[in-house]
Amino acid sequence: xxxxxxxxxxxxxxxxxxxxVGQRVLFFDxxxxxxxxGEVVQFQLVKTEQxxxxxxxxxxxxxxxxxxxxxSLVFGSVIAAKGWFHYVTDKxxxxxx
Numbered sequence: 001x002x003x004x005x006x007x008x009x010x011x012x013x014x015x016x017x018x019x020x021v022g023q024r025v026l027f028f029d030x031x032x033x034x035x036x037x038g039e040v041v042q043f044q045l046v047k048t049e050q051x052x053x054x055x056x057x058x059x060x061x062x063x064x065x066x067x068x069x070x071x072s073l074v075f076g077s078v079i080a081a082k083g084w085f086h087y088v089t090d091k092x093x094x095x096x097x
Contacts, residue, residue, distance in 0.1 A: 017043045017054045019074055026081050027058055028073040029066065035081060040074075041065060 042057035054071040075081040
């Protein structure tokens with residue numbers, strides 16, 4: 001059996017989580033609208049015929065667990081978060097044109 005790892009973490013049609021349980025990550029809390037650090041305590045893979053997604057349960061510094069943070073809002077570094085921020089900013093600027 002051949003397994004093919006590529007840039008989008010898709011292995012034979014199944015998305016592989018980028019972050020491991022126990023890993024400290026930077027994430028964007030879309031409820032509060034701010035960045036924070038936390039620890040991955042679980043991940044969920046949802047796959048249907050139309051789409052697939054990975055979401056994380058993240059324990060915050062005040063011991064709350066946020067159960068469903070999309071992988072696109074979880075970062076391994078500040079540099080990765082800045083890259084996402086610039087990407088979103090560019091997309092928004094194109095919508096204004």
